[in-house]
Amino acid sequence: DADVTQTPRNRITKTGKRIMLECSQTKGHDRMYWYRQDPGLGLQLIYYSFDVKDINKGEISDGYSVSRQAQAKFSLSLESAIPNQTALYFCATSQGEISGELFFGEGSRLTVL
Amino acid sequence: GENVEQHPSTLSVQEGDSAVIKCTYSDSASNYFPWYKQELGKRPQLIIDIRSNVGEKKDQRIAVTLNKTAKHFSLHITETQPEDSAVYFCAASRAAYTDKLIFGTGTRLQVFP
Numbered sequence: 495d496a497d498v499t500q501t502p503r504n505r506i507t508k509t510g511k512r513i514m515l516e517c518s519q520t521k522g523h524d525r526m527y528w529y530r531q532d533p534g535l536g537l538q539l540i541y542y543s544f545d546v547k548d549i550n551k552g553e554i555s556d557g558y559s560v561s562r563q564a565q566a567k568f569s570l571s572l573e574s575a576i577p578n579q580t581a582l583y584f585c586a587t588s589q590g591e592i593s594g595e596l597f598f599g600e601g602s603r604l605t606v607l
Numbered sequence: 608g609e610n611v612e613q614h615p616s617t618l619s620v621q622e623g624d625s626a627v628i629k630c631t632y633s634d635s636a637s638n639y640f641p642w643y644k645q646e647l648g649k650r651p652q653l654i655i656d657i658r659s660n661v662g663e664k665k666d667q668r669i670a671v672t673l674n675k676t677a678k679h680f681s682l683h684i685t686e687t688q689p690e691d692s693a694v695y696f697c698a699a700s701r702a703a704y705t706d707k708l709i710f711g712t713g714t715r716l717q718v719f720p
Contacts, residue, residue: 527707529685534616536696537651544640552707553608584650592637594700598650 498599517585526568612713630697
């Protein structure tokens with residue numbers, strides 16, 4: 495089955511470390527997103543990309559950067575992790591012109607000590 | 608930018624009763640309103656969506672209503688079952704195909720047998 499895969503699924507790191515979360519998809523979708531989930535805050539959009547040459551900031555992009563290496567790959571980086579970036583991170587894809595439905599990966603739980 | 612408020616944050620019902628979750632949005636240009644369900648430990652998945660040219664949409668036991676004048680939309684679940692227990696997120700965007708999705712803060716629904 496075509497899917498959205500995130501690595502790592504769980505990561506514990508220390509303040510100040512650089513962290514990369516990776517997302518790859520076999521759905522053939524052009525559009526990819528990174529969301530952050532915190533209890534009581536819902537899903538907040540960090541960055542999104544509508545094609546390989548397109549990168550856009552979302553609601554909470556400060557402290558994060560992204561790279562769209564290929565149509566199927568979209569990575570999220572925390573250059574210098576801080577404790578309040580402890581959260582569950584979701585990558586998602588959509589077909590764009592065909593449907594607005596988001597297809598989420600299984601999530602990457604990040605803990606910054 | 609768009610802001611989506613969702614109420615209540617938690618909702619407990621008896622099996623067989625109805626459940627209603629309400630959302631309000633701020634951007635009058637929004638015209639796409641999906642609902643996502645997230646079961647415990649799982650990824651969010653789309654359950655139903657509605658566009659601004661439609662006032663109501665039904666799919667078996669779930670329905671969504673939209674009041675564009677008041678800028679609010681609601682999810683209705685009838686004859687609730689224990690498997691309906693999950694966190695439900697509403698969302699809004701200007702267009703299903705071209706814009707980013709902004710989510711509400713989520714409602715944790717518990718259905719007791």
